[in-house]
Amino acid sequence: MAEPHSQSYLDPVAIARGESLGILARSVVEGYRVGEHRSPFKGFAIEFAQHREYTTGDDPRHLDWKVLGRTDRYYIKQYEQDTNFVVHLLLDGSESMTYGSDKISKLHYAKALSACLAYLVLLQRDAVSLEVFDTQVRESIPRTNHLGKIHHIMNRLAAFEATEKTNLGAAMFNLARKVRAKGIVIVLSDLYDDEEGFERGLQLLRFNGHEVIVFQVLDPDELEFPFKGRVEFKGLEGAATLETNPADIRKSYLAAVKAMRLRIRQACDRAGSHYVLANTGHSLAETLSGYLVFRHKVCAR
């Protein structure tokens, strides 16, 4: 399957819809600049948060004169500080992602989804970082908030080719260890890996205060298993070859896939993360906007 040009990763429809919705931080994030998102640091910005007793060294400008007038006690007003968040994109670049029944593979779809997300994040002046991994991190783009870097991100994505097995749990664990500041971690993978490792990584990220969004990228063939006649399935990532009549095992296979998705979803639920199924048979705009609308509603509550 020929890899499309890097520019094709940005889907205009997806961008247009995502731009109006924006990516809001669902939980408190630790930003490095004053921005649209709530910061765990209480400062002296616009929105009142709490009072604190005045101590030496505090700026007298923040004294609550009304409280002083009523109670003769010195209190300082503290405010919620808006901050810019950092979105960490964690893209699965293993060989299993190269499968694609139509013109595009799961990897291509995931790359396009990553690019769109990065663009949207940069567009609202937040920061984004990207890691493409299989058994180890193959591509790493450090945190950036320059919109102009989107081309660099896309070029790096386009240049990447998947050949190895995957180790999603290790990738998540490494990210949790590297990134101390709370942010949003978006995992894009088919999740054909050790589910326990994935859940441990997920919980660790959540423990570190990150919000985690899991995009499970699957092909329609993998979800519907529409094959007929005798078929030889040659396993990717070193899996064995299997010859069978798909009709003989279709129901069983679909049940297994459904069960796996359910387990993943439950793991995400347990960790308070969002699980999104990215069906490569659907348009990127549909997948992205569908999730962003959902997210917008959730954040508005």
Place this chain on the structure above:
Amino acid sequence: MTFLNPAILFGLLAVGLPVLIHLLSKPQLRRIRWAANRFLFESVQKNRRRIRAEDILLLVLRSLLVVLLVLIFARPAFLMNASDPQAGREATTAVILLDDSESMGQSDGIQTRFDQTKTMIDGIISQLAPGSAGALFLVSDRVKAVVPKPTLDLSVLRRTLKQSTLTDRGTDLYPGIKQAVYLLKSATGRREIFVLTDSHLPAWSEIEKIRQLRDEHLKDITMHFIVVGEKGEDNLAVSGLETIGTVSVVNLPLRCAIRVSNFGKSSVQNVPVKLTVDGEAPQDQGMIDQLDPGASKVVNLFVRFREPGYHSITASIPGDRMPADNQRSVALLVLEQVRALIVEGTVNPEPTARDGFFLRQALVPVRPEEVDQYFLKATVGQVNDLDSTAISQYEMVFLSNVPQLNPLGAKNLQQYVENGGALVVFPGPATDLNYFNNNTNLSALLPATLGAAQEPSTPNKTLGWQGRDYQHPVTALWNDPESGNLGSVRVSKYFPLTLKADASSAAQVVVKYADGEPAMVAQPFGKGKVFLFSSTATTDWSTLPVHPAFVPLLMRIMAYAASGSGGKLDLTPGQSFAFEVGSEYAGRNFSVITPGAKERRIVGSVEAGERSAVLRYSDTDQGGAYQLFIGDEPKPKVVFAVLPDPAESDLTQEPKSVIAPLLAVSEPAARPAGGMNETPKTKPLRVPGPEIWYPLVLAALLLALLETALAHRFSQSK
């Protein structure tokens, strides 16, 4: 249990066919690189036992189906004692011979013998045991295998039987029985031949051979001879119809001799006989006052033709229970006029002494004022007249006392005869024998060589013509004494004729002298005919020119010459008709109106030949007149007639005492090898009993249904 077709059991090797098909279908595997193999392995592992069980079940069912099919074709049957009544219910390979000759058209007032026989055959088919096979032959003087090989589908047999029609052919049963025996030699199991006939005498013309054939196959083939129609042998028939005398010419009365025969056992009175042309209203009719049993009477009736061309004449008598022979038709060509050229060899100023004087008088035997109205136009000419190609306008050319021909004339004359003209040669004193016998063109035409002129060695120096036993159609008329006597023709000098002996020659003696030497010979040449007399057309050497038979003899020569110009018009049933037409007709469709039919039916196209085209029609089983039309032409191009054998009208059956040994049916399977009356000394003979392929077919059908249902179910997503 035994198998009637054991060789088929080799087909059991095909039990591996499902596996083979499975192996052969393997290369059509689709290959896919797949990411979610983990779930596939889980699913396969989970379903492995079920899939294997389903595969094995389908394999077993399919193999079992193959085995069942092989067993069905091998025709399993129970073995049982020959004396067991069930043994008679074993499947039979039967050949049914149905007599479809003309005599089977005799009716009992309700049904014809042929229809009765068809009903009987239907009953025979119904009584055949399940699994029996049957073939059907229509037998007359030919064998028509309408169901040529035994078929298990007895409905085909019934349908073909229903569609079978009667012919007007003669009968001979032996060829049909022989063919049936030959067919059954390759069959296995119980074999039977059913012969259904009206036992008409000609049917048993080869009864000894039939008996011999039956005896030879007594052990393996049972023959049943079934006679239908025991009564109703009275029959009155038109047994003959002939045109008498001259050529058929427009508006000239043509005499027809109609022979009516009484084949019954009682006399009949007042039998009206009618004569019609082209199926129109009768032109003439006569009455036979009394006709005794076995007797025949001839009625002479006349017809006239209004138009030239091909016509049919039909003589008919009132209907009886054998309708086929109540009428008889002949076909003939009617001419507008006949032109004859008389070539005189010498020049003589005295009219009565001229070489062609008597010929002209005989050809145009009317008063001078009636010559213009007379149908025959005779022109007298000299040898030089033959040098012109204009001779092609004449129907006949007479050479009288011609010494020699010019080279061009001889060549023209040969071409003329080859194209259908008639040549009559009277030698005379001036005739150059050396030229006649050696000229390339003339000698090829002549049916005999001429010897030196000689006088008879009889005491009175004259020699008469034969007085009876005329074999040739031209002279056959004088076999009836009422027509006169050719024996009174005398010659005083003649050229001895020696018939050509070469194989290609078809020369025939028309009439002989009393001492047996040929007096007149004839032969066809190309499309025409040549007649050679041994004496003169003048009274110098012969009394023939002044004999009363001279005029009718010339007319009959003329009629005979004209009859074969386009082809033979009167055929026997089943004979193929061929007629030459212009090459411009090649490839065009032609249609036919068959006897009794009113509408034309397109039956073929005109075949292209080398120099002309040929109309060919073969479906002539029915007696009567056939009209053939080319394209949309309103008038028939040619008419021909099929004349059944009058012997078929004699419905006398073969005495039962003669055919009784054949009517006794033997059961070969039940008979020990030692002989008919010998008691078996060892254990009883075991023969194949009822076949059991019915339950096998049922089982195969159920199995096939089960396999289809399971295969469908197993192929559903699981």
